[in-house]
Amino acid sequence: MKLNLVHQTKLKKSILNDGITPILRIQNEVLKAIYDFMYKEGLTQLMPIILSPLTDPLSHPVCEAQINYLGQKLHLTRSMIFHKQIAIARLEVKGIFIMSPNVRLEMGNLERSNKHLLEFTQLDIELKGGSALEFRSFIERLIIYIFSRVKEFCNEELEKLGIEIRIPQKPFNEYWSWDLTKEYGDNYCTEVSFQEKDPFWITDFEREFYDREDPIRNGKYFNYDLFYPEGFGEALSGGERDYKYDILIRKIKERGQDPKQFEKYLELAKQGILVPSVGGGLGIERLIRFLTKKDHIKDITLFPKVPGNKIRF
């Protein structure tokens, strides 16, 4: 009985003093900073989508996450890319943002990754009619604003975690993916991430069909990823969007995908309803991991879901 009590007290201590409170206080300040920034910029927040017949095909394979509801197959959102494009076309707004939960059931072989969770939250942003440069400038200001707010208002938490926040300067370094591939081979993102001291851009990737391709230099793209330094890896992924029916169809076919998957979306493109836009998604958990310098992304969340592992809550 006494042993049992000691055991219980230990358990209670371990669950209560696991150091998560200062991390989630920093996350809270980050979220506050994001809302303040977005609203100051005049963007309109939309509610997330969880289930839809339509979701991001992604450029890497994941296990299917779908539900059958009264005979209709619904995917869990992998990203809101198509919903963002449709929303931007339908609304009289400058831009939109969504705190969008994404479910990506990574295969068990990502079990040793310290950067992946099965579900995470993406700050998903889309600006009507903007360019890649405009969007990157917007994100640089957002990142500087978030880092500055955490540095100013989370003194106590940063001290507890033994962390100093370094405020990056605008413009962030930019590398061209084709140069990096030549220099470092396929693993160039990780290599450069270890060398840099501040967040930096890599631009022009061949990937999903919705990223805008240069119409006079096919195979080159108006897209970008933001990376954290010190090996923390990818922060944001995005690009200008293709929106014209013929171009979308060609690119879908080039990627060996079936246009039927995107039928309702392509109907809107065919009707000329879609419009030019630019955007990207910033992973909240990866941002918190970078700011709190945690080794594993599971350490910044109360209820971690690591690929390949059993899920407790």
Added chain:
Amino acid sequence: MKLNLVHQTKLKKSILNDGITPILRIQNEVLKAIYDFMYKEGLTQLMPIILSPLTDPLSHPVCEAQINYLGQKLHLTRSMIFHKQIAIARLEVKGIFIMSPNVRLEMGNLERSNKHLLEFTQLDIELKGGSALEFRSFIERLIIYIFSRVKEFCNEELEKLGIEIRIPQKPFNEYWSWDLTKEYGDNYCTEVSFQEKDPFWITDFEREFYDREDPIRNGKYFNYDLFYPEGFGEALSGGERDYKYDILIRKIKERGQDPKQFEKYLELAKQGILVPSVGGGLGIERLIRFLTKKDHIKDITLFPKVPGNKIRF
């Protein structure tokens, strides 16, 4: 060819001038007001949960929404009740809030309801150690603050929609569910909702096992629902929580449920880790429907999912 162009222009017009922009601008102001209020009150925002082995049993039947991931069964979140209780126990905070997407795959027989969507967002709040009265007072201040902000900052949109916002006074009317049942029978919520002019409370319902039962008057509960007037119906549902192992086990069994479903949660209760708390969930879409006086809840969202209907996006 010309006919086709005319047809396309019509389609484009109908999708662009469907009156959703002012509604979503009002929603944007509501969200801004919520964040400002929560942060001023010192609450900590947590990220939502989408998949978990553990979710709300609910007091009404819905179709199962679950995913199999590497042999483990995961539910789509119906509400974050248990995660809120665990988070409150683990964190040194005054209270928490989450913009929590809830998926409730209602049966097709709700297809004529104008209040239900298959997925919606719940502003889910939990205060550590608080009482039902404290929580209700908190919510009344929140509602008054939101309504006042919309009235002050959404003039143009309200005018476009032909709406006037009425600011309620504190304290809101309170009715006891047992009195109402005697007077109106089972449909009392709707009856009273049509009679009232401002949001009002109904208290003390027999429902899910986690709502705290009066220890000396078994069968009476420290819980409440907030309702909108004019027949708009339920706004928020919540209560003080039971958290002691023996009480939880008894109540689960009384409801004919299997404690195994809640195993990991009950383990924490057994270890004495859970703590007293009070909270509730406010439906964002229903709040926007009430403020914009729309007949059907589908009219306030860009991508509606109505029970029993085919889902387009």
